[in-house]
Amino acid sequence: MKTRSTILVLIFTCLLFNLFAQGTDSDKILKSFHSISSHELLGFAKELSSEKYAGRLSGSPEYLEVAKWCAGKFEAWGIKAANKGSYFQYFKNEFSEVKSLGSVVYFNGTEKMFLEFPGDYLPGSNSASGNVEAELVYVGYGITAPELDYDDYKNVDVEGKIIILESGIPYSKNDPTMVKWTPYAYHREKFRNAVKHGAAGMIYASKIANPNTINLDGFIYAHVDAKVVEQIFTDAGKNYKAVKAQLKNMKVASFVLPAQQKIFIRAETEYFPEAQSCNVVGLIEGSDPGLKDEVLIIGGHLDGQGQMGEVVFPGALDNASGVSDILGAAKALANSEVKPKRSILFILIGGEECGLYGAKQYCNKPLFPIEKTKMMINLDMVGNGTGFFVTGAKTHTQLFKHFEEANNNFIHRKISTSEVRKNYGRPRSDASIFEDAGIKTFGLWTQGSVHPVYYHHPMDKINVLTPGIMEDAAKLLYIGVLGVANDTDL
Template sequence: MRYWILILLVGWCCSVKAQHEKMSKEIMDVFHSISSDEIMEYVHELCKEEYNGRLAGTGEYMKCAFWCAEQLCDFGLEPAGDDGSYLQHFRMPTTSLIDCRLKKVGNEQEYVFPRDFYPGMNSDSGKVENAEVVYAGYGITAPEYGYDDYEGIDVKGKIVIIERGIPYRDKDEKKRFDLYMRYASESYKLPQALKKGAAAVLLVGKLAHTGIAFSKGMIYTHVDPSMVDELVAKAGYTRDGLKKQISEKQKPCSFNTGCRLNMDVVTRHYPYATTCNVIGVIKGVDTTSSIVLGAHLDHLGNNGLMFPGALDNASGVALQLAVAKALVASGIKPEKNIVFAFFGAEERGIKGAIHYLNHPTFPLDKTMCMLNIDMVGNGNGLSVWGAESFPAVAKIFAQVNDRWLHREFEVTPYERAVSYSQADGDEFSKRGIPALYIATTEELKPMYYHDPRDRAETLTPEIMEDAARMLFLALPEIVKIKGVLREK
């Protein structure tokens, strides 16, 4: 009798082992099916002219969102948006740019788009004629630090030049940055200039920026630093010299440049426009607990030039789509829900992530963590920012890389976001949900951030393939970790 029991046990063990090996082979077949070619097909689709730069609040963005939802449906993910759909709608006022002109009074020099300036993408319409131009440093009034760029100057009815960022000394960057963080955003600086009576603002740096909220009477544009050099030269300054002086002395240096400009901006504002997140889910054994993968679907639209947004963030969206498709194809039943969120309006002030957190599809107190996937298409190495503080997660990612990918790999300590959010994950962090950031290292090609040259050919497809493969193998193991993540 014992002999037959032993034979049955051996046979059962062999059967289980064979099933395990078969399942492993099936999973590895799916692993190897994740290809850079398919990921780049997604990138090329997202960068099409018909989506016109995917600006949240526009019809072109919605068309792209419908395409994304169709992919999730085709893959077999369950919808996790509004009313049984993949879409989660929210209000997103938007502004359409019609025209922008800048001309110097006196020699009637007309500045040229896009060489000299980018129009403000949420500027109000308005015409300012023969206005004096004032240099107002960083446009900051911080009485608690004894710093005021507007002290001693009158900007009423004038055009004000404002630098991006904050005044800090290189040797004291972290401390200075922390002190001035809430004053660093253009969303503070532009209303402050308007409050001081400025007729219009020239923001230094041709960086397209859609995160500045529309405000009635707020007229602005982004200008090239060479244009600022030309304007301050009449007063005997250079822009670099001014920035150095402000930084070293930690005192403002604001003055009337002696130049005058005509500025004419024509826009149309749509206060009741809407946009959406796209959300799908692979249900887990425990359907009340979740992990959220988030990649923002939107970009900067068109300000006269279309911004394709290949790296930022067609790369993250494409990678996330590849992972979703592979996980469904593998047949793996995860321990927790794996939520795939494609957020809208990240470039408009992280509005999509905020809306999700205010209207979560799954309980936030049972959301173990969020993995932020943004700008992952250029590099030779892989990194998970924040994972060092969660050793169990770091170990899973490292083991996958060591066994299957053999890339340079690193993790960094977790830093909880406390003030100005710069990514979707920061908002999760503020709500007490750990946010880890999938990143690439060792850039191999030039990076064109918020630039019309951010096109598909600037990406390195191989690193995207490996990042997707890493997530595919790591996610089912990560969701086996009990409860929510706790810092070690």
């Protein structure tokens, strides 16, 4: 009898203690949760987008400065240097400095049209420096693929001419049959092919600032708005929309424009072929001796499109927003009284805009074994909207439930989800590099834009951000990642 009552008292005490422990744990978690403030996150985004970092072009001295600033934050919060005592993981990252806006002038045979920045044209991020003036040849996608029996150059001579080039390949959908075309989807491949055919210059009918290109000796180019290309076509007696439709049907549509139509391009750049860039890597070591060898990664690209002449591309949404959200979550996780059992690695990724260099560097030289890396969540453009979109959520449901619960209990935003999106074309995000390396990956984005989205444009400024959603993104990361880190059923 005595033994039975002792056992009962013991069980009761255990239950009480357990309840008490649970209560304090959620109190502790909520304390860190509420420490995340939109005001502070907006302050981070302001710093990252500020003129002194010149648009964070990967490889540039200003990028290395902003990387140092981020490492300083990690250090101040007690987040450890994750690469053998260093916060930096370096890699080669050539880049070009665009020293002035240059100019683009179109002559239709009777009058000159001086194109305006940024409405009509943007300088080529990797244009060679100099002037070019020549007649025009339209080359569609600019693809020469003998094995696919396709050649945009087969009926035209572009020697010494300025080509008009389209981005992409003759597919718009993410289709498995696209795979054989993928090698031709890269801007670099198109540029090399143009030079191989003797083109003297190029106007790219894809008007975004784009460092994901290549600097080729003497090859001068600029990005031109579709409405200008349409005007050039009209002057040549052609229908631009009809020609583009023909291209989509995989029919070569190249033609030489009338000789009186000419383009003049002036570009002023300096090429740095041996430049280096880096990822910024910080670690919170797991508190559980049995689980600390397992790692969760929170990442997002730190780099942007840089500066053209005096004009900075602040990259506030793309991706100062994502980095600021990560910093907010990092600080909360570092200060959290409930410690993560698994380790958490933060990677602020470099070279994304130049061709996913930083993500490839990490996956080729991972700081922790890939098989011990339980998850990667990638943030890109997470700061303008009213809800979230998470790719991979429908694939990695066991991991995602922690984020779903966090949202249902504390955040209450609309979250749309998808499977991992198998990428048959040119990989376009850091997330796809990690997923291909064998790591379960989520891509976190905001949706329901409140402000216009100025993609790769000088207007991507701090005022396009909605700080409330940034705060919630950081909160979602904090609770969701802590949940995964401490899930002993994984």
